[in-house]
Amino acid sequence: MAETEVVADVIVVGGGPAGMMTGLLLARSGISTLVLEKHADFFRDFRGDTVHPSTMELLSELGMLDRFLARPHYRIDYAELSWEGQTFKIADLSHLPTPAPFIAMMPQWDFLDFLRDEAAAFPGFALRMDAPVAGLLEDDGRIAGVTLASGEVLRAGKLVVACDGRDSLVRQQQVLPLEDLGAPIDVFWFAVPKPERGKAVRGSIRGNHMVVQIDRGDYWQCAYLVAKGSAEAVRARGIEAFRRDVRETSPELPDLDSALPDFAAVKLLSVSLDRLTRWHRPGLLAIGDAAHAMSPVGGVGINLAIQDAVATANLLAEPLATPGNADGALHRVQDRRLLPVRLIQAGQKAAHESVLHPLISGSGEQHSEPPGFLKLLNRFAVLQRLPARAIGFGFRREHLTAPRV
Numbered sequence: 001m002a003e004t005e006v007v008a009d010v011i012v013v014g015g016g017p018a019g020m021m022t023g024l025l026l027a028r029s030g031i032s033t034l035v036l037e038k039h040a041d042f043f044r045d046f047r048g049d050t051v052h053p054s055t056m057e058l059l060s061e062l063g064m065l066d067r068f069l070a071r072p073h074y075r076i077d078y079a080e081l082s083w084e085g086q087t088f089k090i091a092d093l094s095h096l097p098t099p100a101p102f103i104a105m106m107p108q109w110d111f112l113d114f115l116r117d118e119a120a121a122f123p124g125f126a127l128r129m130d131a132p133v134a135g136l137l138e139d140d141g142r143i144a145g146v147t148l149a150s151g152e153v154l155r156a157g158k159l160v161v162a163c164d165g166r167d168s169l170v171r172q173q174q175v176l177p178l179e180d181l182g183a184p185i186d187v188f189w190f191a192v193p194k195p196e197r198g199k200a201v202r203g204s205i206r207g208n209h210m211v212v213q214i215d216r217g218d219y220w221q222c223a224y225l226v227a228k229g230s231a232e233a234v235r236a237r238g239i240e241a242f243r244r245d246v247r248e249t250s251p252e253l254p255d256l257d258s259a260l261p262d263f264a265a266v267k268l269l270s271v272s273l274d275r276l277t278r279w280h281r282p283g284l285l286a287i288g289d290a291a292h293a294m295s296p297v298g299g300v301g302i303n304l305a306i307q308d309a310v311a312t313a314n315l316l317a318e319p320l321a322t323p324g325n326a327d328g329a330l331h332r333v334q335d336r337r338l339l340p341v342r343l344i345q346a347g348q349k350a351a352h353e354s355v356l357h358p359l360i361s362g363s364g365e366q367h368s369e370p371p372g373f374l375k376l377l378n379r380f381a382v383l384q385r386l387p388a389r390a391i392g393f394g395f396r397r398e399h400l401t402a403p404r405v
Contacts, residue, residue, distance in 0.1 A: 018288030019163030030405030143283030
């Protein structure tokens, strides 16, 4: 392929939720779009399997919701917190005014397969797997395409969109400026099989330990919080000590000896909280985790990335369809999406520093008596709709306005 050949109006780097949704929506608007995914398939170790009501609302606007819900998934209707053995219901999603008032738990590779299959209906959509991007192609100060690890050069007619996550090329090569907000926690992830089915996200706090359990039907997807940098010390204590801490925090978890025979069954997530201070430069736009790495607090990262993709299509479909480049319009995406990112990250940072880190590090005052707000939420069911709305919709949820061509 000649270096000067334009392969698509838009090249999307990264076939995760933000990249696949961006490719689908732009192709739907008649913009030829090539999505590049570095892996040979989508089947790999994803940790984010939550599809929130805001995303399913978008799928409804696209006429795809019924097909999505026909795929295997599991529904989460509410969230609860156990504080020193007392259980409080803190969020009820069932009253949200939306076509799917629940969180759909679906392995992310299945969700990406779904988006791929739906995007295939639009002639302008193309996907290349096993296509790792090694660099950005620059012409006279403008990003004009990408270079693959194989040495192949691919040119974009209008725009390159970086959707390649918190390890994005734009971060590695310092193409765009980054602000690190700091994260004092890390998370150990593991799964615990269980016989019964439920519909909840559950947090458990005892002493200086916290475990979060996400109901996946026949197993709990669990997160055990530790102070940043303490993972090796936790491992050094041995798997039996780890099981004991988990068991004491969440006594209802069954058969931890079988579920956690050794630390090979426990995966470490290094938590990051940061954002680009500028998401764009001529020929280039970053969205999703490439633009803002989120904490797992609230489980909103995937759906925030989807909202970025919707805003990108809404704001750039017309400029991308007209002669000339769309560089003058790229700032609109950051202008639109920066406020919700700041609000969510501010909430996550406050949770890290005021609640979670003092709790797990033992630096804060321990209270056996639960906070008053937990009692209020548990007593007055109507109040549970407020955190449910924040979890389900986030801030400034996007509705599709980009045209279908």
